[in-house]
């Protein structure tokens with residue numbers, strides 16, 4: 001069986017406090033986007049994992065897909081299988097690519113082996129694999145809080161709008177990004193701001209990671225400014241970077257901009 005673990009963007013991201021477990025409490029809006037990996041699982045005589053496409057740093061035995069399989073194997077008698085991941089979504093890019101692979105593995109195994117796990121149970125497994133993972137179980141626009149792994153529904157639809165995502169080939173580690181932020185109480189009510197039209201978000205909705213990282217990596221504010229120059233209604237960095245996105249009213253002619261970078265564009269669902 002084949003599945004397509006997609007990326008996410010953060011619309012607004014407030015890092016509100018440092019927790020006693022070393023993590024941070026935050027609030028944000030997660031929105032799924034169509035930039036996706038491809039994950040295939042087939043029955044086999046022994047377990048194997050392989051990947052192609054973008055090179056994934058680290059030991060393949062510690063890939064998040066393998067960790068997700070091992071997590072369920074502790075509680076269920078899963079047969080051996082062969083997994084292949086075609087890695088397309090850039091890594092260290094703020095798009096939750098690895099987290100999505102992990103969550104889609106859980107959901108796929110639940111379906112293929114009829115494990116009858118509820119959404120809540122799948123989210124609980126996902127939470128143990130990473131803060132972003134649980135979002136990809138339901139994979140719909142939500143307001144998130146605490147570690148970014150608790151959710152509330154929001155009445156937000158960007159259906160029909162167009163998104164451009166630019167990854168400037170710059171790997172930013174999530175831990176590095178958090179280390180550069182001073183948590184603070186939000187100055188803007190994110191839930192209220194999200195109810196306003198996207199063209200108004202520019203003055204109200206911000207990502208707290210931008211300040212520190214924009215000073216360190218000047219390509220990031222340049223890309224954001226370019227999005228606005230091309231007519232974006234709203235532009236921002238997603239998550240802990242380094243991807244910058246622009247939301248446009250309709251399809252946009254990029255006019256040779258961003259050619260040296262990795263770009264994805266498409267309609268929002």
Ligand SMILES: C[C@](O)(CO)[C@H](O)COP(=O)(O)OP(=O)(O)OC[C@H]1O[C@@H](n2ccc(N)nc2=O)[C@H](O)[C@@H]1O
Pocket residue numbers: 010022023024025026028094096099129130131132133146147148174175178239240
């Ligand atoms: C930046 C975001 O993408 C926003 O959605 C997420 O907060 C990152 O989530 P993630 O990549 O799944 O992160 P994890 O794998 O859980 O944690 C990586 C590292 O990021 C930091 N971290 C992560 C999440 C969080 N709420 N507080 C943190 O301080 C911690 O140093 C942690 O060791």
Ligand SMILES: Nc1ncnc2c1ncn2[C@@H]1O[C@H](COP(=O)(O)OP(=O)(O)OP(=O)(O)O)[C@@H](O)[C@H]1O
Pocket residue numbers: 056057058059062063064065085090091092093094095096097098099101102172173174239240241
């Ligand atoms: N399936 C996977 N895809 C990407 N990275 C993976 C995967 N499995 C394990 N990893 C490890 O996780 C690290 C990337 O984590 P990181 O959080 O920086 O990126 P990400 O999961 O692609 O998305 P984000 O930048 O939004 O957090 C890689 O260096 C790699 O060692």
